[in-house]
Amino acid sequence: MSEKDTKTKSHHTMKTVSIVLIWLLAFYAALLIVKNHEKPQNPSATPSRLVIEPVKHKRHNWRDVSVDPCQNFFKAVCGKYNEHSLFNGVSLSRNTKIVANVIKEHLYKDLSSSSKSENAIKIIFDKCEATKRMNQTLLALNENGEILKMIKQVGSWPMMTKTWNESEFDLNDMMSNMAKFGSTTFGFFEVLFKPALMFFVDVSSMITTNTKKLEKDIVEILRVNSISFDVKSIREDVRSIAKLVKDMRDLSLSAPIKGNASGNGIDRMQESVPSIDFERITKHLFNPKRKDVVWEKLKTKFDSPGDMSYFSNKNRNIETLLKSTSKRTLANYLIYVFMRHLNSLTVYKPIGRNQDYCAEFVMNQFPLAALRVYVRNHYDKENLELASEMVEEIRENLIETFMQSTWLHENTRMRAIRKAELMKKVIGYPPEFEVPGALDSFFESVTFSETDSYFTTFKKADKLYKEQYFDYHSGFLSIEPDIVFVKSGAHYRPWENRLTLQIPFIDDPYFDSTYPKYAKIAGIGEVIGHEMGHGFDTEGRKLDENGGKNDWWTLEDSAEYDRKTQCLIDQYNNYDDPDFGKNLNGSKTVAEMAADLIGISVSWKTYNKVDFSKEPSIFGFEDEKPDKLFFHITALVILNV
Template identity: 30%
Template sequence: MSLKEKCSNPMTILVVFLIVTIVALLTTFIIIRSGDQEITVVVQPLVAATTVTYDTVPVDQKNISNIQKVCRSPECAILSYQLLNFRDESVNPCDDFYKHSCGKFIEHSTQESQFSRKDLILNRLIKEFVMKTKKSSSKSEQVMIDFNSVCGRYQDPENYEKMEHLAYKDLLKDIYQMGGWPMMNDGLWKSIDLSKLIYQIGRLDEKKEYINLGLFTFDFSSTRKFYIDINEHNVTSDFGSFEKLCKVAGLKCDKKDYEERIKEILEFQGKLQKLDSLLNSTSNRTITNFLILTYFQYTTYQLRSFVNDACERQLLKFFPRASYRIFARNHFNKENLQAVSNLVNDFKKGYIEMFEESTWIHEETKKKAIEKVEKMEKMIGYPEEMEKPGALDATFETINFTKNSSAHEILSEISRHGIQQFMDFVSSDTIPDLSRLELKTNAYYSPKENMLVVLLPFIDDPFMDYSFPKYAQIATAGALISHEIGHGFDSKSIKYNWKGEKEKWMEKEDLKEYKKRVECLILQYDKYEDPDLGRVMNGTKNRYELLADDLGAEVAWRAFKKSEAESDEKIFGFEDYPLDKLFFHLKALKMCSGRSQPYWITSNHPTHSFRVNGVLSNMKQFAEAFNCPVGSPMNPETKCEIF
């Protein structure tokens, strides 16, 4: 509230009036009481260099020191709030540490988890930016503004039919440029130029990981290599969208004939694994129908998403790099980048130390494992090349649409531009890989590049801040980053060497023991009884995450013990709390979520409760910190250890 608003508040005026009245009454009372007494005023000369001394109150210097060592940043205040309010102290930490740390999370959040809450905030930040910015000198920003304008009009019920008609009209125009579609029975299709048609229907998938060319795909997987795979696109019968196209073309399409053509296409699709012989034995008409149908169905799916998905979500989906740039420029504290880079270096040292101290792997295996860690690359936030002014905008110079373009024109242009970016990257050794930059709360490890990627939202509030004490940085976002490094040694990535090439670098005897230890984690998860879902987990499906969790926790603890935590700033409310215990509370904090949902049964990730209880029950350091008796849920007699 402004000063003007405060002064005009009726309650403020009343309070001021009462204070003035009371002061006046007291003054009058004093004058009346002193009226009968002679008042003598004594004036003394001012003496130069007079020294005035005051009594002082002894100060406890130790307490001042403690106060000065409490982290006072807003981010630390939020961290303190979460630690104090998410926990349920009625639950014994040795029985269920997840509930002990997160039992009251649901009382303080409307979102399923802190990750989903962060993603929602990201959506809103991008929406706010494009809504308030009408014109921008940045090419990437202007593209997003124009897209949002068209999306908004498309989702307006009053404009929908007109906008859809324009989109289908442009789609029909593209199909005619492909030579026509036999299924439409309009007499325009004559023959097929297979190479040209495959080029014309090429499109970038939603995840921007491969180019779909109808019969096959180019899979890039974020490397300069690409793989050709047989297309597994599932053709479906969608007569409704086909009928709309016919209507725009001024045709009356027969449903029975449409279904006959679909049947032919499905038979063709089922034989795609034998592509060479299939092309020679199949009519050009059926091949054309198949290729254009896959293109048509994907395009109409995108048009439906244009209506059903919130515009801000589509902005993040279609313009991940531009959205990333907006977040980095307007909402991210770059001081976090160096803090996280330092953490990664600490964790790499921890992994090397863990391998050196392992009692069961042979020296040659240790050497290869350490080499993989030492040469693991990292991308924290974004490539260095993106720091240059205009670096991202330069990649948008070739994308062309305006706020007057149709939805189909825009989606086609986005796909064309994306394919061009991919091909430029694959054919060059100097163009940076921007495909990793997505505005998501995520970090990941790429085995084919032996690279750790940490995205900006993952190292932002509430997961990380440079103002956090070092031990808090390690236990929160740090522990999750340590987990991602651990993926370099999970059951899938263990097959790749430090160059990202497939190699059996573990000694046979070591590999056998390794698999035995991974099996311990699998069985442990199979037997886990989730408080919401019961005992329905599949450890085999989750084995990669289980192992990364286990390794990540071990190495994060090592980094914590080397961080000189005792001399670091305290977190408010935990000034006298043992730091070993606080480390585990901080680690559990980022896994706090609502009730486990049924989708966790088929998810590749373990439930959040297991990622706390299961992982920490394998750590003797946890049992020692909380003095958990042997045989208690959080200190089982049998523990799983990897390296």
């Protein structure tokens, strides 16, 4: 027999054996499935091993049995984490990375969709990826050309137009056009829209008075676009701009802003500076379809510092400065401010960035659309309902804790209960986004085209992002368009009295619909209680149920609270940490310690109400006492947070 025939026969034999083995394994698996289907499973046997596998793995492998937990609990529970974890970092980061990878995979696929939000992020992503391959010099030239086109849409630029006439200038027209492009800086005031409140503030300190820098910026854009100009005229205009900025700066310095002073609402500001139509300008930052409604909801939130002569001085303020400055200088100044705004966006070019830059950019710009992709296509939505139910159980036990307090007086007790009852919650992903087209309605005001350049696409995305933030502040969006919702974790917003659990956090390994109830509570109950506890920590207790500053504590209760927190500080300061020694400062961490104490107390109270006779046990830990199990599982989660 030839060598070739021998090899052929050998291959046939191996192939036959492999097929037989695969067939036998398949047959055996089928028998197991039939057997398990016919015979009900013992809730304390196989199912428990399946549903709690991640916790079982961590409890077995991460603990260091050589360490006495009474001496070093952290090391006893988690001492071998680095030896048995393939991920370089905590699980919170791991879950965030998983979500990001799923979204990136979706963006890389050429999938058609009827969703405007999904199509928008896909166009932006594709445009970003294509721009990566462009020549950097050519890209910069194209951007300068587009910047000039946008400047022309804002208003007539005296430096560029030799025959410029003052009749062409209208202060509020130019500022309104700037707002249409998403600029929130208008030379004489700025609109701040995140995270909590919005103010009209002085922006003169943001503009340079360096005439050489001013001239360089202006001349560059003119030269790149082959626009002829007179150097002498440019320099005269630059000096006029610098003088205007200096005059504004002098106004600010004449009466420095005090810490928390406020008091000039929109009506007072409009009365002080009648030349600027604040309402008209600001409305152009909103979604055009609902700008009037948004304005009505937000106008009472606009403010400026009450002691600021920049607006309120009766003899010399922005109004007197506007009246005494030539229209040519005002037009040149506003165009320069707008040009600075556009130039600030050019730094986001994808050329030379890392491989994931475009996907990360899309997630940062439109986190709610990215979140929708993940939840609708990859997430176990049953977790949302179960997590929401757990929040209510934790809330009930927090209220019960207040009811059972032996030191709170009745008035303080009832106010604390009211704040807990009215605490808002966002569980990962608002249910209203499940309605077809619900999120898409927040993407209708801007049309993204595949023929647009990257810079134009980015500018449209920037404007839409700001519209969505104002929609959030006015109540049209239930959560803000913030990248935090795509990351793993939980947080509490004291000024809103709102608890939020983010999607990657209410997922394996912390939480899953298949876990026993006690494992869910021990897994994330302390974190939920901790975040709720921030509503009653050393700072949170000073805010009421609506998030407003309001001291609702009786003098006696407030004094007792301070005494108890001092006990926490003293205990922390005197703790001899096995790794860091006696080198801790409780005064800096007292708010977190107060939240921790509340969190672990209400989680423990909730855990002890579970009927363990109806719950499966963890494989390998059937005989372990529930109290020990609680603290071990909780410690594992805290390790990863």
